[in-house]
Amino acid sequence: MPDSQIKSVDIQIAPEDLKTLKSSNYKLCFAKKVNDSYNVVWQSSSAYLSDNTFSWQPLYQIFGSNTFQGNVTVHAATNQVAIGLGDEITLDKDGLLGNASSGGPATSITLNNDYGPIHPGLSAYSTDINGRGTTTPIYVAEAPIVSGKDVLTPVEAVQVWFEQDVVTSTMFSTARSNAVEIDLTEVNSATRLYSGGQWSKPKNVALFADPATVLTIIAALTAAVVIQDLASKIASKLTGVYKDVKVEVTSMGGSTVKIEYREQPGLGGAQLAQTQALLVNPTAVDQLTGFAVEAFAQLGKGYVTLNATTR
Structure with a gap:
């Protein structure tokens, strides 16, 4: 499947908001727009962190349900069949879905209903904030359709919000409190920040490098060094378990340098926490300090004083 069909949203949460949400047992929720509405919780998770990535691809399944009821989880009453955009499918008089075939609008899914009153539904594939791929419901028609044709049009837009006591696949018919809509019809990715109880577009995707995760080394060298050369020598050692660590080197005047280690920008989920x-x-800390000392030696410099701190 082409990369252009992969969509993702990055949800960042400010530290104080994260504490508040976690202490009150709020879950991070996602819903996908179908036929200009959101009415099923696509994914709900309590295992969110400061930076969370949720992604999806246009891989769908169609089904029929006997009911739509808010605050109840979706129940597929018919068989579920894989289907793509631009396909059509028939629900026969016995309530069985056949095989999908080409037909109908290119950006929609068409159901030919020979059964009678039914609530058409769609499920879609996503990769949740913990990196697990699943197919779960995204839509159930609130009103049943009778015999005839119905067109379901998924839209590349998602709604994101925090809510207590809600699980994946829950149907809803009322607006979600303090939700943000993220439109990806023209782009493949987007980032939103939740800070002070409000949603915004962050100016910097690496806003939440927790100060406690930064290791700082101040070293007075025996002679001046080219900052770029020192940074390059240290960076070459950041492999394996240290591959997600970034180093920055700055001059503090004369032969004194400041070396800072922090997480690479854009990390999320388990990578960020680890x-x-x-x-x-x-x-x-000892190993990273050792990398700096080794780099000094490679450049033919010693050190007079060296102080390493985490903050």
Whole structure:
């Protein structure tokens, strides 16, 4: 499947908001627009962190349900069949969905209903904020359709919000409180920040490098060094377990340099949590300090004083 068909949203949460949401047992929820409406919780998770990535592809399944009821999880009453945009399918008089075939609008899914009153539904594939791929419901028609044709049009837009006591596949018919809509019809990715209880577009995708995850080394060298050369020598050592660590080197005047280690920008989920924990681990602090000393030696410089701190 072409990369252009992969869509993703990055949800960043400010530290104080994260604490508030977690302490009150709020879940991070996503819904996908179909036929200009949102009415099913596509994914709901309590395992969110400061930076969370949710992605999806246009892989759909169609089904029929006997009911639509708010605050109840979706129940597929018919068989479920894989279907793509630009396809059509028939629900026969016995309530069985046949095989999908080409037909109908190119951006929609067409159901030919020979059964009678039914609530058409769609499921879609997504990769959740913990990297797990699943197919779960995104839509159920609120009113049943009778015999005839119905057209379902998924839209590349998602709604994101926080809510207590809600699970994946829950139907809803009322507006979600303090939700943000993210339109990806013209782009493949977007980032939103939740800070102070409000949604916004962040100016910097790396806003939440927790200060406690930064290791700083101040070293007075025996002679001046080219900052770019030192940074390059240290960076070449950041492999394996340290691949998600970034180094920055600046001059403090004369032969004194400041070396800062922090997580690479754009990390999310487990990667971010693991890197943050690594940067305050005493063994890792010793190893990263050792990388700096090795780089000094490679450049033919010693050090007079060296002070390493985490903050």
